[in-house]
Amino acid sequence: MTTLSYADSALSLLPPVVAILLAIVTRRVLFSLGVGILLGVVLITDFSVVSSGQYLGEQVVGLFWDDGSINSWNIYLLGFLILLGMITALITVSGAAKAFADWARSRIRNKRDAKLLTMFLGCVVFIDDYFNSLVVGSVARPLTDRYYISRSKLAYLLDSTAAPICVISPVSSWGAYIIALIGGILTAHGFTDSGHLSVFIQMIPMNFYAIFALLLLLCVAFMGLDIGPMRQHEFNAQKGNLYDEAKGLPPGANSDLPEADNGKILGLFLPITVLVFATFYFMVSSGGDALAAKGLEFSILGAFENTDVASSLFFGAAIGLASTLVLVFIQGLDKSYILKGIVAGARSMLPAIYILLFAWTIAGVIGQLETGKYMASLATGNIPFALLPAVLFVLAGLTAFSTGTSWGTFGIMLPIAADMAMGTHTNMMLPMLASVLAGAVFGDHCSPISDTTILSSTGANCHHIDHVITQLPYAVIVALISLAGYTVLGFTESLIAGFVTCSVLFVCSIVILKIKVNKRA
Secondary structure: OOOOOOOOOHHHHHHHHHHHHHHHHHOOHHHHHHHHHHHHHHHHOOOOHHHHHHHHHHHHHHOOEEOOEEOHHHHHHHHHHHHHHHHHHHHHHOOHHHHHHHHHHOOOOOHHHHHHHHHHHHHHOOOOHHHHHHHHHHHHHHHHHHOOOOHHHHHHHHHHHHHHHHHHOOOOHHHHHHHHHHHHHHHHOOOOOOOHHHHHHHHHHHOHHHHHHHHHHHHHHHHOOOOOHHHHHHHHHHOOOOOOHHHOOOOOOOOOOOOOOOOOOHHHHHHHHHHHHHHHHHHHHHHHHHHHHOOOOOOHHHHHHHOOHHHHHHHHHHHHHHHHHHHHHHHOOOHHHHHHHHHHHHHHOHHHHHHHHHHHHHHHHHHHHOHHHHHHHHHHOOOOHHHHHHHHHHHHHHHHHHHOOHHHHHHHHHHHHHHHHHHHOHHHHHHHHHHHHHHHHHHHHHOOOOHHHHHHHHHHOOOHHHHHHHHHHHHHHHHHHHHHHHHHHHHHOOHHHHHHHHHHHHHHHHHHHHHHHHHHO
16 A cells, blocks of 8 residues: 655655666666666655555556556557567568668768658658657668768657657647647636637647757758767767667667568568558547547547557557568568567567666656646746746646656646636637647657657667767757747747747857857867
């Protein structure tokens, strides 16, 4: 039995903060998460050894069996990772990845084009952030490797495209979830005249972090703005060290797999295309079934709002794997190659799965400690109205950073932001809600315990902490620009003034970064 003596208090911050700091200092992710988990468990059980053991056991079992039934979300997502690992490995052993790299080399002229293509693919595959990071990573990795782009840079390209695109796209798992949340909030406060989709679209230009994170990524791809630790990683990549080999193989990597000489580009693009369309079909289908069960009329937006993302990813990957197997059999690939690919592909995902399991466990512990609730309570003090958008941005960022979940932050902070707007100035409702969305994505980008960040590392075959450290300076730059924009927006109550402020600061930042990069060249 848990006592929760320290729930919803400043001490509830201790487990995530310790885990995050240890991960950054020691670069040992599992050890750091384990320490954070144990610390949270003893706080929950008031330092009772017996209760701590019992509670920890319940949490571990709950990852796979919850409320008397299988925890389908976790199982399906882990299954998706394993199937995707198999697909990627089979594409490698068939020679298709090598064929694509050779084909692209004659058409993609330089590193810049390779990075821009990766970013373009990330913008096109916008239905879900997990799907985006893992699938685009599988397609782009042979190309970025060919041009000696570091795995850390690839992870940054994946992560800083996936979440920002998904958070401003209405036809995505993120967009549907946000529209559902905002719709409920607006209805509860009597705003029944505006359509929920139109409100979401109105909020897109108010999401300063998402917009300027994408713009910064574009400038980094065009201008080679390698700053902070990223500069060293890119320098190492030019010497052939795409990742730090001293740390072993990163999650998702396959080493020493044989490659057939008769691989075709179709062997890469057909399985990935089948995977994309199959996943989209299952997302719409499962969402449509949920709507029918509720007696509601079918719509694409409604389907995405009610879809089962995890099962859709799993079944989509299963069909993708089947198509890959058909192709390699038609190709006449040696059965030993196929077996090696399947085994190595599944095994390559184990490090990512271990990190995810630990991250989910600490997320459950943090949820019990009500860390997010405590962070949200900090926004309810006597704060000047004009500062509320900026304050909500910061608090949403800290909440997502501490809890490792942007979706959880949305659920906690959006209702609070709406209540604060109703109590002060209703015309600022949408900017305040948008600042929460922006802050949550920022915090998610910086957090080592975020599953989105973990899967971006996996998609790039990059060591997780290397991705976190190298992405952090870029995220902080955009966050500071966004913070200034929300401050101006709060004082002027003008979206144009806030956006112009962000734009001016963004241009100034790019000029300064370019000058610094040129001096070091």
